[in-house]
Amino acid sequence: MKPHGWLWPLSIPYQAVVQTRNRLFDIGVLTSHNVEASVISVGNISVGGTGKTPFVIHILDRLDQLSGSRKVKTAVISRGYKGTGTGTQIVSEGKHVRGTPELMGDEPVLIAESSKRTVVITDKNRLRGANVAISAYKTGIIVLDDAFQHRKVSRDVDIVLLDGRNPLGNRRVLPAGFLREPVSSLARADLIVLSKCTGSDEELKDKVDKLSDLMKKPVIATRVIPRFWHRVNQGEIQAADQIAGKKVLAFAGIAKPDSFFNTVEELGGEITAEIPLPDHCKYEKKYLDHISRQFVKTRSEWLVTTAKDAVKLPYILKLLPAYYLDIGIEVAVGYEILDEKLKKVLKERQTIKTANSSAK
Secondary structure (H helix, E strand, O other): OOOOHHHHHHHHHHHHHHHHHHHHHHOOOOOOEOOOOEEEEEEEOEOOOOOHHHHHHHHHHHHHHHHOOOOOOEEEEEOOOOOOOOOOEEEEEOOOEOOOHHHHOHHHHHHHHHOOOOEEEEOOOHHHHHHHHHHHHOOOEEEEEOOOOOOOEOOOEEEEEEEOOOOOOOOOEOOOOOEOOOHHHHHHOOEEEEEOOOOOHHHHHHHHHHHHHHHOOOEEEEEEEEEEEEEOOOOOEEEHHHHOOOEEEEEEOOOOHHHHHHHHHHOOOEEEEEEEOOOOOOOOHHHHHHHHHHHHHOOOOEEEEEHHHHOOOOHHHHOOOEEEEEEEEEEEEOHHHHHHHHHHHHHHHHHHHHHHHHHO
């Protein structure tokens, strides 16, 4: 449902239910459970499109870099949104990607492909999934993906992403706005991340400072950095700017496809047609036929899409010159704040590990 301001009366009971549930957790009527690992939660208070998956991958990379020679086993627990699997599903045991997007969801598979040494598990019961990661794979750090609202697992660091271009929208909860929870819920966060930011470092610092003063929370700002174009299902890699001057048909099944189309244009690609698809799109015949016809009709040189879409592309599209954009995350303002949080988690984990070894 697209949010409309006139739906605000329906937002009142929704907000009341959300706030009551949170209050029950706050006073201990509903319980948050500790697990035998350090826990980082990455989530948001809005519906989709804040860039959680690239940020989770960035955190996994930074944990690996900051741990140095003292490597710690990491795991990501996801609900596996739009996947058909039930119960606890092992997407990757930290070596091989076993899962498929159809069964386990596109985002967990993308995380597993991008972070080869990370255990990736999908389970709507995050507590059960976390315990499996710990008992079966000796995981020391758990990253909960899209888990700000899933409070049954206690966390050491609660990170909330807001779209830096429009952080709070109209400030209304569903269905009158895009927010899953009222703005006041940000009081639970340990760190607020403004994602997908544009503008100079000075402009971003000013925005970060204002939001930090308003929320009384540490805030950082990140940018999306285009890195490479990967030919789908082949080893070919092109620098991001190699798209300049090429006629390309762009398609994307993400929450905000315009952001991808804008990036293609900024890199110099000449878009012959834009095909926005439903978020978490399943590539049914009707979509494949439309993409293929448009590719021929527009005489495009490349098909271009996102990494999240690429893991789901069927064989027929892999026969065409289809490329996906590999992106990275740059922490433009506050990188030292994020590193401080991650170092604290690593230090606490090492302390627990040492204590457990001494007890044995």
